[in-house]
Amino acid sequence: MASAELMDYDKALELFEPVLGFEVHVELNTKTKMFCGCANEFGSGANTNTCPTCLGLPGGLPQVNKKAIESSIRLGLALGCEIAEHSRFARKNYFYPDTAKNFQTSQYDDPICHDGSITIELESGRLVTVEIERAHMEDDAGKLTHMGGATGRIQGADYSLVDYNRGGVPLVEIVTQMIEGAEHDAPEIGKTYVAAIREIAKGLGVSNARMEEGNVRCDANVSLRPRGSNVLGTRTETKNVNSLRSVERAVRYEIQRQAAVLHAGGTITQETRHWHEDTGRTSAGRPKSDADDYRYFPEPDLLPMAPSREWVEELRLTLPEPPAARRKRLQAAWGFVNLEFQDVVNSDLLDAVEATVAAGASAQAARKWWTGEIARLANVAGVAADTLVTPVQLAALIELVEAGTLTDRLARQVLEGVIAGEGTPTQVVDSRGLAVVSDDGPLVAAIDAALLGQPDVLAKIRDGKVQAAGAVIGAVMKAMRGQADAARVRELVLERAATIE
Amino acid sequence: MSEITAEQVKHLAYLARIDLSPLEITNLTHDLGQIVDSIAKVSEVATADTPATSHPMPLTNVFREDVVVPSLTVEQALSGAPDRAGDKFRVPAILDED
Numbered sequence: 001m002a003s004a005e006l007m008d009y010d011k012a013l014e015l016f017e018p019v020l021g022f023e024v025h026v027e028l029n030t031k032t033k034m035f036c037g038c039a040n041e042f043g044s045g046a047n048t049n050t051c052p053t054c055l056g057l058p059g060g061l062p063q064v065n066k067k068a069i070e071s072s073i074r075l076g077l078a079l080g081c082e083i084a085e086h087s088r089f090a091r092k093n094y095f096y097p098d099t100a101k102n103f104q105t106s107q108y109d110d111p112i113c114h115d116g117s118i119t120i121e122l123e124s125g126r127l128v129t130v131e132i133e134r135a136h137m138e139d140d141a142g143k144l145t146h147m148g149g150a151t152g153r154i155q156g157a158d159y160s161l162v163d164y165n166r167g168g169v170p171l172v173e174i175v176t177q178m179i180e181g182a183e184h185d186a187p188e189i190g191k192t193y194v195a196a197i198r199e200i201a202k203g204l205g206v207s208n209a210r211m212e213e214g215n216v217r218c219d220a221n222v223s224l225r226p227r228g229s230n231v232l233g234t235r236t237e238t239k240n241v242n243s244l245r246s247v248e249r250a251v252r253y254e255i256q257r258q259a260a261v262l263h264a265g266g267t268i269t270q271e272t273r274h275w276h277e278d279t280g281r282t283s284a285g286r287p288k289s290d291a292d293d294y295r296y297f298p299e300p301d302l303l304p305m306a307p308s309r310e311w312v313e314e315l316r317l318t319l320p321e322p323p324a325a326r327r328k329r330l331q332a333a334w335g336f337v338n339l340e341f342q343d344v345v346n347s348d349l350l351d352a353v354e355a356t357v358a359a360g361a362s363a364q365a366a367r368k369w370w371t372g373e374i375a376r377l378a379n380v381a382g383v384a385a386d387t388l389v390t391p392v393q394l395a396a397l398i399e400l401v402e403a404g405t406l407t408d409r410l411a412r413q414v415l416e417g418v419i420a421g422e423g424t425p426t427q428v429v430d431s432r433g434l435a436v437v438s439d440d441g442p443l444v445a446a447i448d449a450a451l452l453g454q455p456d457v458l459a460k461i462r463d464g465k466v467q468a469a470g471a472v473i474g475a476v477m478k479a480m481r482g483q484a485d486a487a488r489v490r491e492l493v494l495e496r497a498a499t500i501e
Numbered sequence: 502m503s504e505i506t507a508e509q510v511k512h513l514a515y516l517a518r519i520d521l522s523p524l525e526i527t528n529l530t531h532d533l534g535q536i537v538d539s540i541a542k543v544s545e546v547a548t549a550d551t552p553a554t555s556h557p558m559p560l561t562n563v564f565r566e567d568v569v570v571p572s573l574t575v576e577q578a579l580s581g582a583p584d585r586a587g588d589k590f591r592v593p594a595i596l597d598e599d
């Protein structure tokens with residue numbers, strides 16, 4: 001099918017019930033890879049973090065990273081999972097150039113975490129409990145770059161290049177049970193669920209949890225069941241949906257596409273589909289076939305794991321406050337209305353605002369700066385807002401504004417100086433000479449000069465036409481190079497106009 | 502007698518990307534059949550209270566600490582590669598033309 005027809009969303013929901021399932025991969029931020037001591041880091045040159053084990057060379061022998069097990073258990077506990085008393089790794093055998101060993105080390109029938117659930121809250125206030133079937137450990141694949149061909153995609157490429165730095169990095173794959181009863185909320189449930197997983201992983205500190213860097217990746221399973229039927233429809237699996245907005249769009253798209261196919265008398269092929277961010281569509285990948293005969297078997301080079309109950313309980317004690325509870329607490333403490341609070345959450349600035357408040361700033365001022373000027377500058381620079389300034393620096397800047405040392409306009413200049421690495425806000429104020437002139441002496445002199453230079457304006461002010469003061473205020477602000485508080489200038493202009501000889 | 506068929510051996514050989522001659526397929530069908538039969542004998546003595554065993558050694562929880570050790574140099578890593586481009590492994594086109 002060259003171009004998929006889509007059914008109107010509401011009509012699709014009228015005719016069919018969507019059934020969902022999600023597989024979310026969370027990349028752990030351990031210092032080293034899952035089974036070898038190579039650094040788990042990117043940005044360094046291609047193939048600089050490899051060894052015989054993660055390259056699958058003869059003689060390579062895997063060793064389990066204890067920290068990765070710990071992180072997986074903590075993640076499982078935060079998802080309300082049971083931690084298996086016995087768990088082991090398995091080989092998932094397949095040939096693909098990004099997998100140097102010709103198998104992925106994963107878990108099959110003994111995942112480390114199983115049977116959990118999380119409850120998410122939709123914007124309408126609807127609560128949805130998502131049951132989690134399992135969370136298992138596995139290692140990541142290398143990174144492929146497809147060369148040649150017209151599109152730069154795998155289709156039509158002349159050849160491909162492989163960088164194995166990511167090969168062997170620890171992942172936890174979280175698999176949900178079937179989600180029924182989603183109805184019209186299906187796309188939002190997808191987005192909110194993935195956001196919740198990301199937030200939990202970030203709160204635990206087990207992952208950098210940046211979707212744009214691939215730390216959290218989602219595969220979305222969608223099938224449709226005709227109303228009145230109790231037979232499940234054939235599902236498709238849309239791979240690598242890598243932003244929250246895309247999860248929402250991909251689920252909606254698949255519902256509309258499948259509904260159109262089924263309504264026209266067609267059948268859904270059980271297949272992997274690819275999400276295209278640019279066009280907002282999915283396209284067919286290969287159908288499930290022989291190639292998915294993975295011949296899982298227990299990994300003979302790794303011993304089973306039997307995490308002691310004492311260790312599990314110790315780790316349970318390290319869990320932070322659940323993100324949903326934390327959000328409720330912070331919103332109440334800060335007194336933000338929903339819109340203000342959502343703005344902070346959606347901009348991923350909860351930690352930044354919290355730390356700024358902890359450093360002494362008022363919550364409203366912290367929110368205003370982070371979601372306003374700093375977010376704007378970050379957007380221009382194409383970086384995350386919380387990488388531009390520290391909460392302590394911002395709190396110091398806010399203090400200068402509240403003490404009257406800086407106007408908002410001057411504070412924005414100081415902020416630029418801080419971001420440019422010119423030092424603390426106070427250092428930037430000193431070095432750039434940006435403080436509001438608080439000694440009225442020079443200001444009064446400038447006002448007198450301006451009033452005497454415009455006698456007609458002076459006369460109008462004395463006649464009670466206070467609007468005329470604007471011309472003088474402008475001249476004074478210019479003379480003071482902007483380093484005066486306009487309200488104070490206005491006050492003094494009126495005062496001097498009455499008394500000046 | 503085992504139920505291993507030549508078709509199964511062909512299928513496994515395809516999955517493992519091993520090119521077998523007809524004679525090898527015949528021989529392996531026979532050999533694998535004998536292995537399956539032998540394992541079936543073990544199953545006969547294993548009672549219901551014998552847990553499935555993947556690892557005969559009574560060892561668990563063998564972990565290493567999360568400490569970085571030096572990796573190979575890029576040249577070492579690429580030294581066995583059939584082809585390379587810059588610092589990356591170069592592999593043939595993955596998909597046939599659609």
Ligand SMILES: [Zn+2]
Nearest residue numbers: 036038051054
């Ligand atoms: Zn390695």
